[in-house]
Amino acid sequence: MFQVDLKGRKSIYEQVVDNLRDLILSGALREDEKLPSVRELSKSLTVNPNTVQKAYRELERQQYVYTVAGLGTFVEKAADRPQDAELRRAGVELLRRGVRELRLCGMENTEIRGVFRALLLENASKGKS
Amino acid sequence: MFQVDLKGRKSIYEQVVDNLRDLILSGALREDEKLPSVRELSKSLTVNPNTVQKAYRELERQQYVYTVAGLGTFVEKAADRPQDAELRRAGVELLRRGVRELRLCGMENTEIRGVFRALLLENASKGKS
Amino acid sequence: MFQVDLKGRKSIYEQVVDNLRDLILSGALREDEKLPSVRELSKSLTVNPNTVQKAYRELERQQYVYTVAGLGTFVEKAADRPQDAELRRAGVELLRRGVRELRLCGMENTEIRGVFRALLLENASKGKS
Amino acid sequence: MFQVDLKGRKSIYEQVVDNLRDLILSGALREDEKLPSVRELSKSLTVNPNTVQKAYRELERQQYVYTVAGLGTFVEKAADRPQDAELRRAGVELLRRGVRELRLCGMENTEIRGVFRALLLENASKGKS
DNA sequence: GTGGTCTAGACCACT
DNA sequence: GTGGTCTAGACCACA
Numbered sequence: 001m002f003q004v005d006l007k008g009r010k011s012i013y014e015q016v017v018d019n020l021r022d023l024i025l026s027g028a029l030r031e032d033e034k035l036p037s038v039r040e041l042s043k044s045l046t047v048n049p050n051t052v053q054k055a056y057r058e059l060e061r062q063q064y065v066y067t068v069a070g071l072g073t074f075v076e077k078a079a080d081r082p083q084d085a086e087l088r089r090a091g092v093e094l095l096r097r098g099v100r101e102l103r104l105c106g107m108e109n110t111e112i113r114g115v116f117r118a119l120l121l122e123n124a125s126k127g128k129s
Numbered sequence: 130m131f132q133v134d135l136k137g138r139k140s141i142y143e144q145v146v147d148n149l150r151d152l153i154l155s156g157a158l159r160e161d162e163k164l165p166s167v168r169e170l171s172k173s174l175t176v177n178p179n180t181v182q183k184a185y186r187e188l189e190r191q192q193y194v195y196t197v198a199g200l201g202t203f204v205e206k207a208a209d210r211p212q213d214a215e216l217r218r219a220g221v222e223l224l225r226r227g228v229r230e231l232r233l234c235g236m237e238n239t240e241i242r243g244v245f246r247a248l249l250l251e252n253a254s255k256g257k258s
Numbered sequence: 259m260f261q262v263d264l265k266g267r268k269s270i271y272e273q274v275v276d277n278l279r280d281l282i283l284s285g286a287l288r289e290d291e292k293l294p295s296v297r298e299l300s301k302s303l304t305v306n307p308n309t310v311q312k313a314y315r316e317l318e319r320q321q322y323v324y325t326v327a328g329l330g331t332f333v334e335k336a337a338d339r340p341q342d343a344e345l346r347r348a349g350v351e352l353l354r355r356g357v358r359e360l361r362l363c364g365m366e367n368t369e370i371r372g373v374f375r376a377l378l379l380e381n382a383s384k385g386k387s
Numbered sequence: 388m389f390q391v392d393l394k395g396r397k398s399i400y401e402q403v404v405d406n407l408r409d410l411i412l413s414g415a416l417r418e419d420e421k422l423p424s425v426r427e428l429s430k431s432l433t434v435n436p437n438t439v440q441k442a443y444r445e446l447e448r449q450q451y452v453y454t455v456a457g458l459g460t461f462v463e464k465a466a467d468r469p470q471d472a473e474l475r476r477a478g479v480e481l482l483r484r485g486v487r488e489l490r491l492c493g494m495e496n497t498e499i500r501g502v503f504r505a506l507l508l509e510n511a512s513k514g515k516s
Numbered sequence: 517g518t519g520g521t522c523t524a525g526a527c528c529a530c531t
Numbered sequence: 532g533t534g535g536t537c538t539a540g541a542c543c544a545c546a
Contacts, residue, residue, distance in 0.1 A: 006324075006326045011530060013530075047531090048530095050530090054531090084234050087230060087233065087234050088234045088236075094223050095223070095224060095227035095228070095245055095248055099248055099249060101220030102220035105213055119224055140537090166519080167518080168517090177539070182520080195393075195394045196518095197394070197518085197519085197545095197546090198396075198520075199517080199519070199545040199546040200393075200517090200545090269521060271521080283491040295534085305522090307523095309522065311535080312522095325533095326533085327530055327533070327535075328530040328531035331533090342493075345488060348488055349485045349487075350502060352485030353485035356485060357478075357482070359475075360479070362412040362474065362478075363471050367507055371507065377479070398546090435545095437546060441545085
């Protein structure tokens with residue numbers, strides 16, 4: 001499904017949250033589709049079940065999934081997901097910080113704009129894969 | 130000189146590193162200029178001296194400053210700072226992640242481009258202040 | 259595991275770094291093997307945990323170990339350790355300085371060569387123990 | 388006469404001691420020759436006079452120089468310098484550590500011997516300059 | 517005065 | 532349990 005990187009500072013549960021959220025937002029996991037059970041996923045990632053559990057709880061809190069006791073965890077309907085605005089703010093913030101860092105390197109607006117344009121095309125093709 | 134935010138997840142010493150690095154890159158601190166002493170800065174930030182020193186050591190490791198024991202800590206010459214390329218990569222990576230997140234929100238290229246253009250102008254005015 | 263010398267000019271954390279590095283390079287600690295926890299080692303050396311942690315951070319920076327928060331610190335794979343060349347340069351530099359000092363004492367090449375030959379045999383036997 | 392490096396961990400007074408000692412041992416400063424005054428040397432090195440003073444005291448302690456109040460500091464006669472054995476031990480120790488580091492890099496005796504032989508020739512030519 | 521090291525003890529998030 | 536950060540206060544060598 002995906003991999004986690006034990007080294008590196010990002011905590012494992014955070015990686016699991018991000019990966020699953022991306023799979024949901026990208027449509028790879030469809031509405032009401034069942035996520036792998038905590039045990040399955042923890043085994044396939046060779047990670048502590050508690051860690052996966054924590055990730056699932058966090059996704060539930062953010063309303064990306066819902067849990068039915070005894071059955072499993074499922075993808076929430078897009079309509080019931082009110083916090084796209086939050087994600088959008090996060091994305092804008094990343095762009096802002098990126099622009100700031102590039103400016104600190106001494107890059108001018110025209111240069112930065114060039115980098116950005118290239119990025120937009122590059123990711124577009126990635127998005128299709 | 131600047132402020133640190135005691136709450137928030139970014140650790141204090143990290144904030145000190147980032148702030149000083151920005152002051153150096155922006156030219157507010159000039160080559161061979163003396164940074165405030167560990168004790169001075171720690172007092173003005175109302176922070177423990179060890180925390181400031183940790184930040185200074187990190188800046189030295191990244192070759193933004195150099196240390197003369199008994200005299201103080203000074204801004205490294207730009208020529209002896211070989212890793213601007215690294216910072217540039219970091220900036221591009223931030224842009225990439227930003228684009229990715231916005232796309233996950235369902236935004237189209239044209240929309241993203243609009244956000245970005247606004248951002249470029251906004252920061253430009255900040256830069257002048 | 260090893261001992262530290264509280265007197266002597268070499269700082270404690272530096273001794274810890276050097277000792278652990280040697281254990282890793284000599285193969286006494288194998289790839290992905292867990293190092294003793296910060297608290298364990300600090301207790302067994304009767305040293306402050308902060309001191310040991312400082313050593314661990316330095317080893318991580320030099321890519322001899324990697325850290326998984328909440329799990330422990332582990333020996334990095336040799337393949338992911340790109341700076342053996344650096345250690346080699348350091349060794350050659352030590353030899354160079356040694357030759358220089360002996361020459362300043364008035365020793366001739368033949369004499370120095372004799373000392374060196376003896377040294378090579380002596381350390382070889384140490385290596386086997 | 389020589390330069391000191393403000394960056395780098397070696398303390399300034401230590402650099403002054405080492406440089407002067409080398410000049411004496413190499414014969415560049417002859418027996419009973421007068422060293423520059425503390426003020427002169429401190430000015431030419433752009434260094435605090437106290438630092439040079441400390442270096443001179445240390446050289447005196449090691450019996451490389453002697454001081455005549457009101458006249459200056461002079462190179463001690465080689466005959467009155469009893470501690471060549473100490474310097475010799477230091478040199479041997481450097482060689483020992485060099486061999487050890489190179490072995491930790493995985494080098495075999497034959498390889499190390501090759502490096503050493505090259506070093507002996509290289510420094511010989513430097514010695515003539 | 518400067519930076520560098522160390523101890524003692526605390527709190528936090530993650531596994 | 533693990534590592535990571537922080538505070539408080541101490542001592543040292545160097546300039």
